[in-house]
Amino acid sequence: MPIMTTRVPEELAKEVERIAEIEALDKSTTLKRLLVKAVQAWKVDYALKLYQEEKISIGKAAEMAGVSVWEIGDILVNRRIPIRMGRGELEEDLRAAVAEAW
Secondary structure, three states: OOOOOOOOOHHHHHHHHHHHHHHOOOHHHHHHHHHHHHHHHHHHHHHHHHHHOOOOOHHHHHHHHOOOHHHHHHHHHHOOOOOOOOHHHHHHHHHHHHHHHO
């Protein structure tokens, strides 16, 4: 596993230590967990940015964010971002809904 180093402000270092203490973890594990969460949040934010700019579809946004289409839909709703669907996507969803109803 690669090793990464960086300098952080004193206050941030104290916060990491505080979180590590609360979670009963060492600082390294705490930093890894926080970094994983931050990277996941960035991926969602970036995918939503591209989606809002109409550069990618909702399916591609979900793929980029590493979540399901249903999850990205919930995120869009929670962030009050309008969901747009092209005719093809709408037809596909309608077919799936009809098939499910039968």
